[in-house]
Amino acid sequence: MGYEDYEIVMGLEVHSELKTNTKIFCDCKNEFGGEPNTHCCPICTGMPGTLPVLNGKVVEYAIKAGLATNCKINQFSKQDRKNYFYPDLPKAYQVSQFDLPLCYEGEVEIEVEGEIRKIGITRIHIEEDAGKLNHEIGGTLVDYNRCGIPLIEIVSEPDFRSPVEVGIYMEKLRTILLYADVSDCKMNEGSLRCDVNLSVRKKGEKTLGTRTEMKNINSFSFAVKAAEYEAKRQIKVLESGGTIIQETRRWDEAKGVTISMRTKEEAHDYRYFPEPDLMPIITTDEQILNWKASLPIMPDVRKANYINDYELGSKEASILVASRKIADFFEAGASCSKNPKAVANWIISEVYSRLNEDEKEQGPMPIKGEDLGNLVNLIEEGTISGKMAKTVFEKMWQTGKSPVTIVDEEGLKQNSDEDALRTIATDVLNSNAKIVADYLGGKEAAIQSLMGQMMKATKGKANPKMVIDLLKELLEAMR
Amino acid sequence: MLYQKSVSALQHMLQNKEVTSEEVTQSYLDRIEMVDKKVGAYITVASESALATARAVDEKRNKGEVLSPFAGIPIGIKDNMCTEGLRTTCASKMLDNFVPPFDATIINKIKENDMIILGKLNMDEFAMGSSTENSAYHVTKNPWDLEYVPGGSSGGSAAAVAAELAPFTLGSDTGGSIRQPAHYCGVVGMKPTYGRVSRYGLIAFASSLDQIGPLTRDVRDAALALNLICGHDRMDSSSAFMDTPDFTTYLDQDIKGMRIALPREFMGEGIAEDVKASILSAVKILEHMGAVVDEVHMEMTEYALPSYYLISSAEASSNLARFDGIKYGHQAGDYDTLVELYKQSRDEGFGAEVKRRIMLGTYALSSGYYDAYYKKAQQVRTLIKNQFDLLFAEYDLVLTPTGPTTAFKIGAKVNNPIEMYLNDICTVPINIAGLPAISLNSGFDRMGLPIGLQLIGKGFDEGTILKVAHAYEQARVLDKVRPEL
Known part of the structure; x- marks a missing residue:
């Protein structure tokens, strides 16, 4: 048995920053960069007592993304808290969506080697981005500028069967989001990143193998490379009689390998529950129709x-x-x-x-x-x-x-005056007797040289088709 | 003495320039200086800024500026509402050094109305408790008997009003934290409908239950306070789009024909005899004034308390996760890893009761237990709301005792959390249903400790509560008016 005896099964979770003017829950500008901790306020830094207020544009943009990917829309949706401790998450919970995402059951078509493949979209939900840690000598610094930047997470079905498809899908998704005008999709600013879930199984098997997840890949080519590497690694483990451990892995671009971050046993229990500080998101038929009509x-x-x-x-x-x-x-x-x-x-x-x-x-x-x-x-x-x-x-x-x-x-207009061109052509033929003789002697390519002389005489403005016709006519008459 | 005046009396005196705000403020600061050593209502007294603001208001008034009716009136604030530049501790070691960079919406209103903030009031740590014994600073004493607790968690707010250390105060009520201490301290405490008062800047205990409300000397002051604090706030998504009426228009009205329900479940086992007797004598007075009081049966009430402790603890476990020693508050000095920093900071910063609730809530939300606990509790919540809806289809108000017993001795229940939680049995169903309710004094028990009567209204119908409470207040006869300190 070898690589070609296995089938690779992959699903993607793509995170895309929405290009709203302000952040998801406060009035801070949604801008990339800036000096650390200058684009934040008590709300997005999770000060005690502060409360979130949902930016309506986030709902509009997320639903537009859903409509552009043929999703159904939950007109009664809600937000939930995902609880975990990390210094880049100031409230120690991320406001996300758990069981009632804004969009679900969509589909994106990709073309793989001339063949159309359909990739199912499980769901699209909204959530807030976290801050950024800057590891420096002597300690780690936290920059909260990115906290509260609105994100959509686009979760696909496990419909990918080769790493190449992953790259094509991400390109396609990027194009769709740019068309819908809801995200800048700038990879270098991290406004589009993805997690790849991957498992392998022997061809013909019905049940899925144990999967691993590669998190936070911020380039299409890295995603393809990580998937290629991880598929080979899993097959090698299986072929040598081992078992795959369900775990989260990280793609190390420099070394070209995936590295284990944490196993299922170490996985977080996110203790999702409905965010009590936010009301359900209710969208009307009219809103959805308007947003649909506004899409290109x-x-x-x-x-x-x-x-x-x-x-x-x-x-x-x-x-x-x-x-x-x-x-x-x-x-x-x-x-x-x-x-x-x-x-x-x-x-x-x-x-x-x-x-x-x-x-x-x-x-x-x-x-x-x-x-x-x-x-x-x-x-x-x-x-x-x-x-x-x-x-x-x-x-x-x-x-x-x-x-x-x-x-x-x-004055670049082409010279198509036949009489004028005929006079010039006659002059050219008269003053280039040797070339004319060559042509008549069977070297038909010599006509190019005469053509060049014509263009020189007309400063390039002569209508080339007329010139060729004229030259041929005059030359033939000389036989 | 100035400090003995009600808010309405002070308003009158200030507007007629019979007294200056500086004089009123000084009178309270002197009283605090003298009496609060015994009571311990305040964590922080803001003497300098209070006097400076008072002088500025007096100057405005002397110049003839048009001022708010609340201009120059002092107020005390429970220490879980963010005050810019003024330490806000939640009575926790965790926030001992926390000076908010912003004002809560309610504090903005207070400042816009040119009011005087006297200081920040003691409470159970993060509003978790029923006795104010869970404060990391000190135990607040009941002004009626200093060996007794003032109730909680807004024990400082209630004791300050009872001991005349502020004309009125603000508290917060998650499961009874305004009404129960009002009952123990013999003052008026009102929890408005969930959504009436902005929670922006109130350091959250349980987001779906927390509500800010006033503690006052009398019902008229409660109506005035509601005029001040109610209203929609775009900073709070749970804030209701409701107009704020002038609540004082509900006062001095006839209550003839008002239909009041008296649920048996709140008058049975576990309710002290003196409390029951006091409530029944209040019923007589109300009936005498023409109200119709019916004994009714209300299902599901026995599930309110466990549901409340599940929901409030679950939300608290998430709300209090932000106190991780990274951004503000207590940070452990000795750690090697990130996880150690978290563990040490939280271990040192939080008290026992807060830790207990965080553990309970974390467990209730854990994968595999969510359905059995949190989800089930939310279902019970819906059923309890339905029970109230049924009652309110026939009645204008529901009347109950505010708590099963009067105040208990300091230290009596600290080692028995379940017994402590039972103090909330009459108040939590109201938070669970998001309804408005008031507690006001209906007399004293044989020990001389105040007894509270609770009136519960329909959602956003604070007016009817105030109407009946005011009529009762006018009719009742109390043996004593103020504690001797």
Whole structure:
């Protein structure tokens, strides 16, 4: 027996920070960073006597995330206390949700090697983030700035069968949350992190193996690597006759291994009970309808539309919908363009190469989608050449001006005057007798050289298709 | 003497400039200086800030500024309400050094009304207890007999009013902690409906039961105090969206035809004869004034006490977990690991009763026991609420003794927690149901110790309670008015 005789079963718990203006239970700003303990107040530092008041936006954003992942909504929901001692948790309990999460029974589709896989969403609940410990020589310091940042925890069904799927799912979830505009999903700021639950079993077995949990992984690639390592480790243990211990493990990126943190026996009894300081969360049909209506068209639907309406390939469509900003940009360009496919190609080849990863997702675009559509139209109409279009695009990118303005201002309009071009072509043929002789002698490639001379004579503005046709016509007449 | 005046009398005198706030405040500070050595009602006396505030209010009044009717009136605060810049201990070693960086909503109101905070009052540690013997500082004595307890947990608040160490005080009531000491000390103690008074800044014992309320000399002052402290607060999610009426409009009214229920279960076994007799004579007075009093049967009451101790301890075990020696309060000096720091700090900082409740509550919430204890207790809670609803479908008020006995001797029950818990048997069902209730003096027992009568009302119907309590207060005849100190 070996690795290939086993099936890996994984479930994910993804934590995502919501981008509300203020924290979940107080008026402190929801901002990343800042000097330690400057973004907190008596409430989020758990001073005795303080009370939480739920930020309504947190409910709205969490439910939007649920609607975007096809979840059902608990219109009567409540919050619960999860009790445990740790210095980053000032109240020694985290306000979370236990048995009545806001959202449940959803589903996310992922594409794995061309095949569609459905990943079940068990639940999405809201909770407060904890602070941060800074271990320094001589002691540990606590920074409470992050306390009370609103989080959603998205719990999946154990539907993953390979580590690759984990990476694809997380990318997909990230895209969905960005589309729903409820989270910044900045991995480097920890606003998206995940716990991976993993077990293995012999192929064909029905019962699940004992699982281990890897906590707080803050990168997609780490999640995939941790899952790969952990699956191999468990199989090795089983193959050598051992048993898997239910435990929490930590991914050590530097060493590339998972390390045991605590076993089930050492696990916390969180003593969940309904948070008596907060009232039940009741949402109306009207609220849910409004939130649903405010969501943009989701990437899966857009992708299907691009393939059907614009005849894009699946791969191109996937690239475009990966970011809502780019998808919106594409749609603006495609809707006013005679050749949407060309707009897509321009985005994939030219726009993408000019944007870094962050810029692909947020911030203003230097040009409007409509302008890219019009640039493509100028090529289609023969007003400018494809080569000239690259120059125009560069100018658009730098100045934000429309392609028509740039073509006018710079006099870049293509020369399509047949009589004028015929005169120039005749001159070129007369002054390049040797090249003409080569062509007529069978070296057809020599026509490129003549083409070059034409472009030089017209400062690159000659309509290339007309030039080729003209040259061929004149040369053939010389035979 | 000024310190003998009621709040309503002081308001009148201050508004008519017959007296200054400084004079009133000084009169109380002198009285505290003289008498509190014997009684021990206060943990912290804020003499300097009290006098400074009083002078500032007098200045405002002299300039002709329009002031709140409470401007210049002194008040004493139970030491579990956060006062910015003024030590707030919960009578615990754990918070011996805790100076809150913020004011409770109730303290904001007091300050906005230009009132004078005399100081912080003694209590059972974290409001857990019925005798104020669980204070980490000292035992407060019952002003009627210094060998007896004043009740608890708001023992300092009740003793201060009885001993005239404040015109009125604020207490908190989780299972009877305002009403039971009011009963033991012969003063008026009122627990408003859960949600009437903001809990923001009240250091929590049991969040779903805690409620702030006043301890006063008479029913009129209680109505005035409710006008001051009630109202919605956006900082407290359990705060009700209810308008606050002028509670004094319920006073001086005819109570003819009022229907009052007298549940047998609160007048049976375990209730002292003197208490029973006093309640029955109160019933006669009420009937004489035209009220209709019926003996009724009320099911489930025997389950109220165990349910209360499960729910309150469970919530307390979580509420008190934040006292871990990391951020504020007592921190152990000697530790090697994080767990040791927690254990040592909590072991040194908390007293025996607080530890007992934390253990009880932790157990009740533990995985495997939750359904049998916490969940079951919550179910009983619903049933008890239903019982009250049934009664209130037919009656305007429910009348009971406030406690089974009068005050007991200091030290008499410290080694018997169950017997101590039984003191709360008449008061906890009201917290369980979230209802308003008042305790006022209905006489004295053969030892000369006060007896309290409890009137329970419908949710948010404090007005009817005040109406009947005031009528009774006007009609009753007491052998003595104030303790000799």
